[in-house]
Amino acid sequence: MQKKTEQQRTELKDLGEFGLIRRIQQQFAPKHSESVLGIGDDAAVIDTGGENYTLVSTDMLVEGIHFDLSYVPLKHLGYKAVAVNVSDIAAMNGTPKQFTVSLGLSNRFPLEAIDELYAGIKHACSNYNIDLVGGDTTSTRAGLVISITAIGEVKKDQIVYRKGCQENELICVSGDLGGAYMGLQVLEREKQVFMANPDMQPELDGKDYIVRRQLKPEARTDMVYELRELGVVPTSMIDISDGLASELMHLCSQSEVGAILYEEHLPIAKVTYDTSVELNIDPTTSMLNGGEDYELLFTVKQEDYDKIKQNAEIIEIGYVLPKEKGVVLKTKGEQIVPITAQGWKHF
Ligand code: ADP
Numbered sequence: 506m507q508k509k510t511e512q513q514r515t516e517l518k519d520l521g522e523f524g525l526i527r528r529i530q531q532q533f534a535p536k537h538s539e540s541v542l543g544i545g546d547d548a549a550v551i552d553t554g555g556e557n558y559t560l561v562s563t564d565m566l567v568e569g570i571h572f573d574l575s576y577v578p579l580k581h582l583g584y585k586a587v588a589v590n591v592s593d594i595a596a597m598n599g600t601p602k603q604f605t606v607s608l609g610l611s612n613r614f615p616l617e618a619i620d621e622l623y624a625g626i627k628h629a630c631s632n633y634n635i636d637l638v639g640g641d642t643t644s645t646r647a648g649l650v651i652s653i654t655a656i657g658e659v660k661k662d663q664i665v666y667r668k669g670c671q672e673n674e675l676i677c678v679s680g681d682l683g684g685a686y687m688g689l690q691v692l693e694r695e696k697q698v699f700m701a702n703p704d705m706q707p708e709l710d711g712k713d714y715i716v717r718r719q720l721k722p723e724a725r726t727d728m729v730y731e732l733r734e735l736g737v738v739p740t741s742m743i744d745i746s747d748g749l750a751s752e753l754m755h756l757c758s759q760s761e762v763g764a765i766l767y768e769e770h771l772p773i774a775k776v777t778y779d780t781s782v783e784l785n786i787d788p789t790t791s792m793l794n795g796g797e798d799y800e801l802l803f804t805v806k807q808e809d810y811d812k813i814k815q816n817a818e819i820i821e822i823g824y825v826l827p828k829e830k831g832v833v834l835k836t837k838g839e840q841i842v843p844i845t846a847q848g849w850k851h852f
């Protein structure tokens with residue numbers, strides 16, 4: 506018998522999600538002049554003529570990785586699957602218009618379960634004023650997979666990329682952080698308690714806000730509208746799906762700048778703070794690395810300060826620095842510490 510020649514094998518975890526995406530990106534530079542921006546931002550940007558750009562974004566949710574059906578109601582899951590895609594359109598300063606839904610289903614799911622999922626999708630259609638226009642349905646061996654592609658539009662002179670912020674601009678966020686992560690922690694804790702003793706009732710009193718942040722997040726299309734009303738076009742923007750630290754690193758690396766955040770300005774709801782302390786997780790870590798809050802992180806010019814001040818939901822959390830200064834946090838104790846993105850551990 507012949508000995509098999511040893512083939513090189515590179516583990517995906519050594520590359521990481523962003524390394525893998527960069528590798529794909531390098532091999533697929535767009536050829537058409539209509540493909541204004543391909544891989545690398547919250548949505549692709551396509552010029553079909555006229556005064557608007559078309560935006561396209563896709564996101565997949567996989568059972569056992571992104572959700573656990575032992576505590577995630579299918580109705581909320583349907584809503585969330587749409588919301589996270591709408592959020593990427595909002596992150597380009599755009600308005601969502603249409604989406605498609607592709608489902609991988611196993612025979613574990615009866616029709617009633619699919620009806621629940623679509624009830625949530627329908628609710629999202631009306632809340633975000635967006636049309637379901639197609640999709641695909643296939644079977645899987647076991648789990649549920651939902652992949653959504655959202656299409657939106659934005660006026661050409663109002664598009665906002667991850668790239669574009671400059672030194673001295675203000676870094677802002679559209680709402681409080683860390684809630685979705687704390688919601689996940691309490692849901693996981695209750696699951697463990699329930700598995701140990703199925704007679705126990707879940708202890709979620711007072712945690713409604715963070716549980717909702719996890720199960721039924723909202724895309725900040727309202728903030729896109731508010732910014733337009735204020736006459737402010739951010740200089741860069743991204744939505745917070747992976748966590749503030751990771752998203753800020755994206756803005757900074759694509760804009761080739763550094764940044765400073767002030768720990769005392771980072772917004773956290775009281776229940777998020779209290780739950781963090783209760784679970785022995787530093788509240789600042791929850792805000793920086795929690796993820797899934799789907800707030801918008803954006804930068805504005807100093808001269809727009811008076812305008813953004815008019816909206817109480819816009820919180821200034823720091824400034825853009827020159828690249829050499831790095832991406833840092835000024836702690837409540839006045840120390841400067843580097844911010845590192847935890848990134849993604851799926852592999
Ligand atoms: P977000 O967190 O905003 O959804 P991602 O980190 O998932 O963004 O994706 C970043 C960019 O990489 C986007 O432009 C996305 O379309 C692209 N991308 C992600 N995965 C792939 C893939 N497998 N092939 C091609 N492009 C991809």
Ligand code: MG
Nearest residue numbers: 547593596744
């Ligand atoms: Mg995004």
